[in-house]
Amino acid sequence: MKVLIVGYFTQISKLNITSHFPKDWDIVIIPPGKEMLHHIEDCQVIIPEHIKVDRSLLSLAKNLKLVQTGAGYDNVDIDACTQLGIWVANASGVNAQAVAEHVMALILSYYKNIPFLDNFMKNRIDENQLDYTGSELKGKTIGIVGFGAIGKKVAEFCRVFDMNVLAYTRNAVVQPDGFVKMTDFDNLVRTSDIVTIHASLNPQTKQLIDKEVFKKMKNTALFINTARGGIVNEKDLIDALKNRDISGACLDVFESEPLSNDSELRNLSNVILTPHTAGMPDGLKFHKKRYDFFMNNIKRVENGEEPESKLNQLY
Secondary structure, X not given: OEEEEEOOOOHHXXXXXXXXXXXXXXXXXXXXXXXXXXHHOOOOEXXXXXXXXXXXXXXXXXXXXXXXXXXXXXXEOHHHHHHOOOEEEOOOOOOHHHHHHHHHHHHHHHHOOHHHHHHHHHOOOOHHHOOOOOOOOOOOEEEEEOOOHHHHHHHHHHHHOOOEEEEEOOOOOOOOOOOEEEOOHHHHHHHOOEEEEXXXXXOOOOOOEOXXXXXXXXXXXXXXXXXXXXXXXXXXXXXXXHOXXXXXXXXXXXXOOOOOOOOHHHHOOOEEEOOOOOOOOOOOOOOHHHHHHHHHHHXXXXXXXXXXXXXXXXX
């Protein structure tokens, strides 16, 4: 079994990932580029990061049986895979706990001003000069856009902090105990103190969050995105942050990744940034639950079974 993993990984990450799979499997971990194309021709499985799995790429993949993604799958042409008899599956819900914890860490870091205070202490500034603002979470309203596994887990955590929870989804799901209030998109962005994105990227959500949406938000609102960068118009976000149309942002994903060194986001004091690591709790781009899921799905396809969390139907 040849498994091609395309993305940017450290040497330690590669060792961790490779050692997790059966020793008789051929695991190739490689960044996007020309060399990747040589391995496409004879791999049975591809796990794509930072590349598009489109008809052009699939035309080279003569032995491909499975395209396995993480939670997101906006980079895969599912119709083309179906026509070519290739399974597509994602790892829905596998990283829900990790991402939800990351969201809470960002919220707490922002409202408790942790980056500022950490810098203050490390630079040995006179504590008599300490001047900062902070806030408690109790009573704040968080608006969750997208209410799948991650959105629901964020809601559970926010309940513990005595927060009010609003949620918007195109497929409305009512929580049985009623602590989540389902609402429409406009009401959510207008009334929430925190707006956090947990929707998938698709034609309906591409650049869903733009200048018109930021204008509707409270000027004290915190915006969080750990889903997909393409859901947000990044220029409009930067303008909203600079003009103080919103109070701040916490971002783990970006329109173009990795985030360019000259991005204005890096220089804004009201922004907390992380490098698309929300779903990787074990660090070094290795998440054991994620790769356990991948390995199980590959074995299923190898044995002629349907993969779990399949995104298409072949027969």
